[in-house]
Amino acid sequence: MTVEIPRPILKDKKALVTGIANEHSIAYGCAKAFRELGADLAITYVNEKAKTYVEPLARELEAPILMPLDVSQPSDLDALFARIREEWGRLDILVHSIAWAPKEDLQGGLLDSSAEGFAKAMDISCHSLVRMARLAAPLMTDGGTILTMSYHGATKVVPNYNLMGPVKAALEACARYLAYELGSKGIRVHAISPGPLKTRAASGLKDFDLLLNEAAQRAPLGELVDIMDVGFTCAFLATPYARRLSGETLYVDGGVHIMA
Template sequence: MNLTGKTGLVVGVANQSSLAWAAAKRLRNAGADLAMTYLNDKARPFVEPLARDLGAEIFEPCNVNEEGSLEAVFEKIARQWDRLDFCFHSIAWARKEDLHGRLTDCSAEGFAESMLVSCHSFIRMAHLAEPLMRDGGSLTTLSFFGAERVVDHYNVMGPVKAALESSVRYLAHELGPKSIRVNALSAGAVATRAASGIEHFDELLDETSAKAPLRRTIDADEVGRAALFLASDYASGITGETMHVDAGYHIEGMVFH
């Protein structure tokens, strides 16, 4: 797949184990020019060497909780490239007490914060990307099986990711007339920094290996390859889709205990 001449934004790289990093590598190796972001000064030392390795032309801070931060990234893209072909969104967050506690006990403030960071940030990205995707484009976000079925210990992130997947469908409907495709990748259990916040995550990895049709978990590069596919012209007829990259775990209808 050749993305030479294409420009894209990857948001959500935290370190070398990030799924967004796997996506960034595949997209760059296919020839795309990349813009990459880092959360804050604490995260920068972990992300900057990765961006340098890929020769990212744009490297900017992006904290979607800070007013104007995401907008500044798109302003830089507009000044430097004046166009954008794809975005890869890999941002999710929840308060520790909400992620580890029952949804029943989640505060309104905690729920709103999770929705703002994990879901509405993707909607904002679509809004900002639309005028730069004059010749069409691709928007991809990351989800998880817990959006569809109850996964123990996923808690507040379940309904938040369900809202994200629903947003994908509505954005696809609205942006389709401009040839902008919107999809989600539902990634299987992978040991990342974000996943480490989920209690008993090792048990979920074991459950996946035992019950998924392929009898294994996935690796990050499988998500990266799927991200490349969705950004490429090979996926030109695919939009509004939640594509599962989970060794088939989602078809088993299992509830993790």
Template sequence: MSRPETKANLLEGYRGLVVGIANDRSIAWGCARAFHALGAELAVTYLNDRARPYVEPLAAEVGAPIVMPLDVAVPGQMEAVFERITEVWGALDFVVHSIAFSPRETLAGRVTDVPLDGFLKTMEVSCWSFIRMGHLAEPLMKSGGTLFTMTYYGSQMVVENYNVMGVAKAALESAVRYMAAELGPKGIRVHAISPGPLATRAASGIPEFDELLDKARAKAPARALVSIDDVGAATAFLAHRAAKLITGQVLYIDGGYHIID
């Protein structure tokens, strides 16, 4: 597995929040490792006490001075994280939002049959939480910054078994565009990163996911699957000031899979 170059501290002096690390196969962990390798300082969150033993060693590996619980469905936890960042750093350069959730019975069923409570929970965690993070990060990005979220091809095309999550990701990508327009005058850029299929814990809930991986490997022009380090390296590049005029994008990191019928 390739890793980001560590020779140049291109992001030295940058400070960012990474949300969504569950274990060492998480996309959020690939991002954290890339940012750290390029010199950035990180704040890291974990979902709950069950996840804490898996995340804390990874946070220590990247030297994160802020490690806190964050379940976006628990009132006050998101605000507490940003209050702590304000106390410790007083500023923020980037946020990586790499979380999504849909109740199992909601995700497994047809979009046509989705119950209201399942739909609202899916949208709250998978879309609204990113909007809220943008709201909380805005006053900390006094000199500009970048907000990242993770999406998937199923937002644009019907992917079997992706179901209501495709609807949520479409809403998320639209939010990225509106937020980019609203925050751009302050130098804050907003992006959705769209990796190809990855064998993460979140993906394990999608039926027939192994078949999806095989299809992506066979059809992508690069004839290869993306890694969490590939995603991390591209995300870290977009946080640099060299990318200051790139905003509102859905960036596919999938070996070109999305261009193939």
């Protein structure tokens, strides 16, 4: 069967992108790729301090919706999705690019992590995907695509990734179970696993520069990926070209993950 695909390929699609902190964010690469391919954007910022960095990017991307979102606050989630329902009436794409852990728990080993810090990291970095999917699904009346950001440390031990390894492992499992539960509605769910990138979130990891250098040396393609590599991969997954893909963890890392 031939699939007729309009150009630009995401024209008139409605995409919610969460987790932009600045122009170096993976989420910004996703938003920029979606916009280049014709999608309309809703963009969030975590607090007023972040808004000063995110608001100019939202203007650049002509995003008609810019809203605060602290996923630990149910009222923020409710207000965001209510605005999308009111203004658009539907949603086609959701990008969950949110991860956080207390610094003292993130920079110590897993054995030293506190129960409270572990629980908070799991809630914000993992269960928030479930909460957002619950609100997004009723708006994806013609099907849709949900994408979340993981890392290789979910499946292999990466020194100094510490408690975020188990948290990302849980996130990938959530993506698979959501793909199963939402598949009958035509909603596809994927975890994206980028290679190391110089983002604000990554800067909190101990010896992150060493991780970057090692990845560049080990990558079969011989170089690191950038946020637009991740963004256009996510854009592809939101198109009809990927209509039979769901529940995958896709590596965008220049091939680093295949190396022993």
